[in-house]
Amino acid sequence: MPASELHRTALLSEARLKAVLENLPVGVVTLDTGGNPLQWNQKFVELRGLEPELSTWINALHPDDRERVVQSWRDAAVRGEPWNAVYRFLHADGRVVWVSARAAPLRIDGELLGFVRTLEDISVLKTAEERLSVANRKLQEQAGKLEKQVQERTAKMQEALAELDRLSYSIVHDMRAPLRAMQGFSELVVENYAERLDEQGKDFLRRIAEASKRQDELISGVLAYHRLVRGDFAIVPVNLDSILTGILRTYANLQAPQVEILAQKPLGWVLAHDTLLTQTISALLNNAIKFVADGVTPKVKIWSVKSAGEVTMWVKDNGIGIAPEYHERIFNVFETLHDSRSYPGTGAGLPLARRALQRMNGAIGVQSEFGKGSRFWIRLPAVTR
Numbered sequence: 001m002p003a004s005e006l007h008r009t010a011l012l013s014e015a016r017l018k019a020v021l022e023n024l025p026v027g028v029v030t031l032d033t034g035g036n037p038l039q040w041n042q043k044f045v046e047l048r049g050l051e052p053e054l055s056t057w058i059n060a061l062h063p064d065d066r067e068r069v070v071q072s073w074r075d076a077a078v079r080g081e082p083w084n085a086v087y088r089f090l091h092a093d094g095r096v097v098w099v100s101a102r103a104a105p106l107r108i109d110g111e112l113l114g115f116v117r118t119l120e121d122i123s124v125l126k127t128a129e130e131r132l133s134v135a136n137r138k139l140q141e142q143a144g145k146l147e148k149q150v151q152e153r154t155a156k157m158q159e160a161l162a163e164l165d166r167l168s169y170s171i172v173h174d175m176r177a178p179l180r181a182m183q184g185f186s187e188l189v190v191e192n193y194a195e196r197l198d199e200q201g202k203d204f205l206r207r208i209a210e211a212s213k214r215q216d217e218l219i220s221g222v223l224a225y226h227r228l229v230r231g232d233f234a235i236v237p238v239n240l241d242s243i244l245t246g247i248l249r250t251y252a253n254l255q256a257p258q259v260e261i262l263a264q265k266p267l268g269w270v271l272a273h274d275t276l277l278t279q280t281i282s283a284l285l286n287n288a289i290k291f292v293a294d295g296v297t298p299k300v301k302i303w304s305v306k307s308a309g310e311v312t313m314w315v316k317d318n319g320i321g322i323a324p325e326y327h328e329r330i331f332n333v334f335e336t337l338h339d340s341r342s343y344p345g346t347g348a349g350l351p352l353a354r355r356a357l358q359r360m361n362g363a364i365g366v367q368s369e370f371g372k373g374s375r376f377w378i379r380l381p382a383v384t385r
Contacts, residue, residue, distance in 0.1 A: 024041060024043060025043070025120075026043060026118045026119060026120045026121075027040070027041060027043040027044030027045075027046070027047045027099075027118065027119035027120075028040060028041050028043070028044060028116065028117070028118050028119075029041075029044050029116075029117050029119075030106070030114060030115070030116050030117075031103075031114050031115045031116075031117060032113075032114045033077070033112055033113070033114055033115075035057075035073070035077060035115075037057075038114065043119075044119060047089065047091075047097060047099060047119050047121055048060050048089050048091060048092065048097070049091045049092025049093055050092050058070060060089050060090055060091075061087060061088070061089065061090070062087065062088035062089065062090055062096065064088075065087040065088050068085075068087070069085050069087045069101075072085055073085070073103070076103065077115070080105045080107075080112045081105065082102070082103065082104050082105065083101075083102065083103040083115075084100070084101065084102045084103070085100075085101050086098070086099070086100050086101070086122070087099065087101065096123075097121060097123050098121070098122045098123045098125070098126040099119045099120060099121060099122060100119075100120045100122050101117060101118070101119050101120075102117065102118050103115045103116065103117040103118075104116050180212070182208060182209075182212040183208075183209050183212040186205045186206075186208045186209040186212070187205075187209050189205055190202060190205050190206065190209075233273040233276060233359055233360070234273060235271050235272060235273060235360060235361070236271070236272075236273070236274070237269050237270075237271060237383040238269065238270055238271070238272045238273075238274050238277055239267075239268075239269050240266075240267035240268055240269070240270060240277075240304065240311070240313060241265050241266055241267050243274070243277055243278055243281055244263055244267065244281060244302065246278065247278060247281055247282050247285060248261065251282070251285070251286070253286070253289065254285060254286075254289065257297075258289075258297075258298075259289045259297065259298040259299070259300065260297060260298070260299045260300070261285075261299075261300045261301075261302070262299075262300070262301050262302070263301075263302040263303070264301075264302065264303040264304075267302070267303070267304040267311075267313060268304050268306055268311045268382065268383075269311075269382065269383035270311045270362075270380035270381060270382060270383060271360070271361070271380060271381040271382075271383055272360045272362070272380050273356075273359070273360055276356040276359065276360060277356070277360070277380075279352065279353070279356060280352075280353040280356050280357060280364075280378060281313075281315075281378075283349035283350060283352065283353045284315045284353065284376050284378070285300065285315065286349065287317075287349060287350065287376075288300045288315055288316075288317035288319065288374070288376075289317070290319075291317075291319040291320050291374075292317070292318065292319045292320065293319075293320055296318065298317065298318065298319070299317070299318045300315060300316065300317050301314075301315075301316040302314065302315055302316075306382055309381060309382050309384070310379055310380065310381060310382055311379070311380055311381075311382045312377050312378070312379045313377065313378050313379075313380075314375055314376070314377050315375070315376045315377070316373065316374070316375045316376075317373050317374055317375075318373045319373050319374055320370070320371065320373075321368050321369050321370045321371050321372045321373050321374055322366065322368040322369075322370065322374055323368075323369070323370040324368075324369070327365075327366050327368065330350050330366070331350050331351055331354045331364070332351060350364075353378075357378055357379075357380070360380060361380070361381055362378060362379055362380040362381070363378070363379045364376070364377065364378045364379075365377055
C-alpha cells in the first residue's frame with residue numbers, strides 16, 4: 001500500500017477515534033505510565049472546567065478526598081492494575097462535582113504503556129442519595145419522637161389502668177361486707193323473730209339471705225378471676241396422679257357410694273402450676289357430678305393421652321349433657337345454662353379453669369350432646385424425661 005494511502009488511513013482512523021471520544025457521555029483521558037495526560041475529550045474538560053494537566057488533577061480534588069484518591073491511584077499505577085474510585089472534584093466555577101472514575105492499563109506485548117481513565121458525572125445520583133439520607137434521618141428522628149410519645153402514653157395508660165384495676169378490686173372486695181351483713185341480719189330475724197312473721201315474711205327474708213349469699217359467691221368469683229389474671233405463677237413439673245389423688249381425698253362429695261370415679265393411671269407429668277391445676281381439675285370433677293338427672297348416680301371416668309409433647313386429660317361423665325350451641329358459652333364468666341335452684345352455682349368454675357390453663361400454656365374444651373353426657377378435656381405441655 002502506498003505511503004500516501006497509509007497516511008490517509010491513519011488520519012481516517014484518528015478522526016473516527018476522535019469523533020467517538022467527543023461523543024461519549026463520559027470524560028476520557030489517556031495517560032502515560034507517570035500519570036501525565038496525553039489525549040482527552042471535551043467532556044473530560046467540562047467535568048472539571050480545567051485542562052487535564054497532572055498538577056491540576058491533584059489540586060482539583062476535594063480536600064476531604066485527595067489523600068485517599070491519590071494514594072489508591074498511585075498504588076494501582078505502580079502495579080499496573082485496573083483502578084476505580086468515587087470522589088469529588090472542585091470545579092473551576094466553584095461547584096462540587098461527584099464522579100465515578102475508572103482506569104484500565106494499556107499494554108502491548110505485555111509492556112505497560114499507560115492508562116485509559118474515564119470519568120462519569122454522578123452528581124445527580126449523589127444529590128439524590130444525600131436527600132434520601134437526610135429524609136431518612138428526619139424520618140428516624142420523627143420515628144424516635146413518635147416511639148417516645150407512644151412509650152410515654154403507654155406508660156400513662158398502664159398506670160391509669162393499674163389504678164383503675166386497684167380501685168375496681170377494692171370496690172368489689174368492699175362490697176362483700178354489706179352483703180354478708182344483709183345475709184347475717186336476715187338470718188337473725190328469721191331465727192329470733194320467726195313467731196312474729198307470717199310465712200310470706202319468712203319467705204322474703206329467706207330470699208334476701210339466698211340472694212345475698214349468691215351475690216357474695218359471685219363477688220368471690222370476680223376476685224378469684226382477678227387474682228388469676230393478674231397474678232404471677234411458676235410453671236413446674238406436676239404429677240397428674242398426685243393432683244387427682246389429693247382432690248379425691250379432700251372433697252367429701254367425691255366419695256363412694258355417692259359417686260363412682262374410675263381413673264386409668266398413670267395420667268402422666270405435665271408442666272403446670274400445682275394450685276391452678278388442682279382448681280381446674282376440681283372444677284371439672286364437681287361439674288361432672290353436679291349436672292346429672294335426678295336419681296342417677298354420677299359416674300366419672302378419667303384417662304389421659306400423650307402425643308406430640310403434650311398430655312391430654314379427659315373427664316367423662318354420665319350427666320345431662322350440653323347442646324353443641326352452648327359449648328363455648330359455658331366458658332364465659334358467670335354464664336349459666338340452668339336455673340340456680342336446680343343446679344346451684346355462679347358459673348365461674350369453667351371460665352376460671354380456661355383462664356388458668358391459658359396462664360399455664362394449655363387449653364380446655366368439651367365434647368357433648370344434650371342428654372348423652374359430656375367429655376371435657378384439658379391439654380398441657382408434657383414433661384420430657
